[in-house]
Structure formats: structure tokens, C-alpha cells
Amino acid sequence: MVTITLHCPHCGSEALVRDGHASNGKQKFRCHACGRRSRENPTPNVYPEVRREEILHAYQERSSLRGLSRTFGVSRATVSSWIKKKVAQLPPLRTTLVTPDLKDPTSTILELDELWSFVLKKANDSWIWIAFCRQTRQVVAYALGDRSKKTCQRLWEAIPPAYRQGHCFTDFWATYRAVIPEEQHTAVGKETGETAHIERWNNTLRQRLARFVRMTLSFSKSEVMHEACLLLFLHRYNLDNTILLK
Template identity: 25%
Template sequence: MANVLPAEKRLAVLAALVDGNSERAAERMTGVERKTIRRFALRVGTAAQSLHNTMARDLALSLIESDEVWSFVKKKQSRVTPAEHAAGLGEAYAFTALAMPSRYVVTWHVGKRDETSAAAFVADLRARLVVMPSLTSDGFTAYPGAIGASFGPGVDYGQVIKNYTRGGQRDDDHRYEPPRSPFLTKRVVFGAPNIDAATTAHVERHNGTLRHHIGRMRRLVCAFSKAPEHHRAAVALGLTHYNLCHIVSTIRVTPAVAAGVTRHVWDLAELLDALLSVPETPAPSAKPLAPRKPEGTARELPGNRGFLRVVQGGAAPSPPVAPAPPPPAPEPVAPAPPPPAPEPVAALAHVEPSALAADQPRQLDLLSWRPKPRIPQQLTLFDIDPPRK
């Protein structure tokens, strides 16, 4: 391949690929035939995995976030037959492990979103570390078993779970993430992680950068992968270029420099020379993990046996409080004298007004109603009945 394409053409094709362009767009930009670009992309992508295996080993990174990025190969999952599913077609999730605060991608794995891919991804992450990390992931159910099998129950691991529900109903529109509270719930799985600081926001932000630099991972475009090996090569090339050449604006260096993997920022020509000359290198094997130095109050135990930490949990018992004195009893209140009894009304109902004394007040009887006497004859001014003749 190197004998066919000039160095300037190879560099131009590599620049077009790592900037998120498709093979057809790279063909229009560089004038190189698309089939040649496809073979070149497969070669440098496979070499990128070997270059990463050479450099990403014996890492002392203590804070790692993991997530999965959806994509597909050749067909959507609903149209894939069982034989095509076994061949790697359909859904292709990219598992990524992002170290903080350096933003260095420790490892990745392209496969189905199942227990097999999660176990392979976590085992490769464990093989590249020499310090017991603090892990944070989303609520994928395959993570606890895989992390427990590779790191053991002594690892500090917490999950940040997203609740895609609104009013008790599932919200299937995931284009825009809802507000993070109370949309997110956190829980401790292993160890004693700082659950208040646990987050997956940085690796989720990195997913957007990953889709920007790898054109075949974007949604609703025609630049998707047609073969699984080409998709894995594209992911490896994009993430290797991100680690070595991409300057993160918040830290102003590349993630590899921030993580201590390299001492300088690589340019594209240096990356191309390394990809064309690196030998095939397998992934590293696991080594014993040293205890991680805690962020909070801790004391190191002798013999390199770890740290004695202060873990938030039960509060110290408060000193006993003396009971408050009882309130004073209220003073007795003398009962009020009863009101004078009213005179019976019925006794005055039949008393004639002349029988009362002149200086005695009269009392009206409102309850002693009697009908008026009927008048035997009533005078009228008009004759109601006309006189009879």
C-alpha cells in the first residue's frame, strides 16, 4: 500500500478519515479511488489497535467512567437474521472506558450489548491497570457481574441510572436528555465509592466527540459500516487519533499527555508513521493491582495493605440531652356565679295588665300565640253579590 500511494496522498486520506468523513467524501477530497481508501482505512485501523496495545498498559488511573455508544453494521437489528447476527451484523455497540480528569480512553470494545461483550470489555480494562480504580457506569445489568469477576468485590463501583419515564409512562424520545435531576438515580454496587461525585456526564459528552470524528457512527446517514472488521478498524483509528492528537479544550493538551502515556502532542504525520511501522501487538495481561489512594480523609496501613478510610454512613451518637422540665400547672380559676334564673313566662301569660304594679316592668310573651276571635259580621263597602230580582 505504501508503494502505491505517495506520502502526501496517504496523509491527506488519513486526515479526511479522522475528521469524520466517509470513504466517498475522502475520494472526492483527495482524488484517491474509494476501494484504495477502504483498504488503507482497514490497514491503519488494525494497526491503531496494535499501537494502543503497545502504549496503553501499566496505567495508574484511579477514576474511570464507562458507557456504550450505539451504531449498526450493514442492517438495523430488526432486519438481521440469526446467521447475520452471529456474523456481527446489526447492532454494534462501542464500549468505552474514559479516565478522569485526563479524558484518556483506556480501552474500548465493539460488539453486542450483552454479557459477553461486557465481560470482554471489563477484562481488557482490568489488564491495562496497575491501580485499583473507582468505577462509574450506567445501569446496564451486565456490568456488576463483569466488574465483580474481573476486579473483585473490593472495587469502588457505583451506577448512575437514567429513568426514562414521565408521569409513570416510558418516554421513547431520547434525542434530548431530560434534566439530570430527578432523571438520574445513583446506587452503590461494590465498595464505598463517593456516590455524590459519581457521574457519567464526561463519558457521555465524549460520545458526541466520538460520533463527530468517526463518520460511520453518526445517526441517520449513509456512511455506516458494511462489514464488522471495517467498523472495528474505524473505531480503533478514531479513538487512537483522539488519545494522541486531539487537544481537549478544557485541559489544553491531548488525553495521552494528561494521562502520562506520552510527553508531547502527536501530529498527524507522526501518527501515520507509527501506524505504518508498528508490529502486531496483542493486548496486555493482567497484573496485581495496588490500592488506590482515597480522595478524602485516610491513613495508609503498613506493608502496603491499603488505606484506612473514613466512610460516610452512620453518624456518631449524640450526647444525651436532659429532659425539659414540665410546664407549670395552671392556676385554678374560680367558677363564675350562675346567672339568675328567668321568671317563668307562662305565669305572666294570663296576668292582666291592670294586675301589674305601676313600677313593675312588663314582659312580653312571644310564645303564647292565640288565634284572633272571628268577627261574626263584617261591613263591606261594595256588594259582592248582586241583588236578586
């Protein structure tokens, strides 16, 4: 009689006990040593890194999580976990920026605006504040929150020092005037065209990510996922623009 000793795939311990069955009928185990769970003969990863990147890229082209499930056969929970893991590995947003030429004042001109969105229900506002470089067409900083001075201050502090000394164009929302130094700030109307680039970028965000469209069935259920999807898009958008500038 041959005895097969099972080992925990996580810590290698033999202290495994049966822990019910999976939906596909496979035996599940729990390790007394590390407390983690496993199952017999687990299915190998059917989504290699290249395939994951392809699916995540498709997600940023207006596809919803349910749409990805129908197109690629991958579950929504799986895509959500990929997004969170990907975002956790991202470097700071400032690392995606082109270094401005401080001798050229136009290289640090910023356009600032706030974009309405919501989480779970439309009563839960989640405003997206963006600082946009006019010359490079990159997002230099962002902040999520309400439409108060506190959130505007967080946006201002998130702007890298090299860009923070540039001139800023905004709309007439009073919080900008309360946060940005007067000599660096000009409030203008849309008809002037001074905030045309950031206004256009707002349309790009809504076009590329379904959860940020005003009238949509796709929406974020948590603040964590809301910011994760935004940050993943900002990194890809900035890096794509860096390639175009070279």
C-alpha cells in the first residue's frame, strides 16, 4: 500500500486537514501551520501575464467588467483582483512625467479642473481633481474627494515642485483662489480656451472608462476600486504621451 503525504503549497507543512469541497468537486484543505487554504490538483494559471495585460488594456477602452466576462470568459472578481494587484505595484505618478524645462515658462503651465463622479449611488459624490500640463498633455497630479478647499489643497500639494511654480488656469470655483497663490492663478471662462485641454481630457476619461460616464450602468461600488481604476488609467495615459513626445 502506497501512502501519499500531502504538503501545503504555501509553507510546505504536512499539517493539512480536509476543508470541504470546491464547486468543481475538488477536495479543499486547510493548513494548521499557516492557516491558508488550498485544493487538490489546482488548475494551473490559465491567464499568462501577456493575456492579463491584454484584458486590462481592453478594460480601459470603455469595456465594463461584465463586458470583459462575456468577451474573454474571465470573471469580474478576477479582473478586479488583477487591477488591485497592478495598482499596488505602480510607482508614484510623478515618475511617469516628462521633466519640464524650467527655462521655458510655458513648460509648467497647468490647467486645473474638477470632474464629477460617484461611488455606489449618485448621492455619494466623488469629485476627481486634475492638474494637467498644457505642453506635455500629461496629468501631473490628482485628488479624490468632495469639492471643498481641503481636497483642492491636497491636489495642490500633490503637484510636483517643478510644476507647482508654474502658472495655473482654472474656472471660477472659489476654492482655487483660496489655495493657489494669486500671482500664479488666473480664473477664466470656457470661452477663452485657456482650459480647453483639461476639458477635453475630461471627455477622454469618460470615453475610456465606463464607470466615469454620467449616465451609465457601470459604476464603482467602493472608493478603493474607484481610485484604483483611475490611477491605472493615469499611468497608462501618461506613459503613452511620453512615448509620443520622444
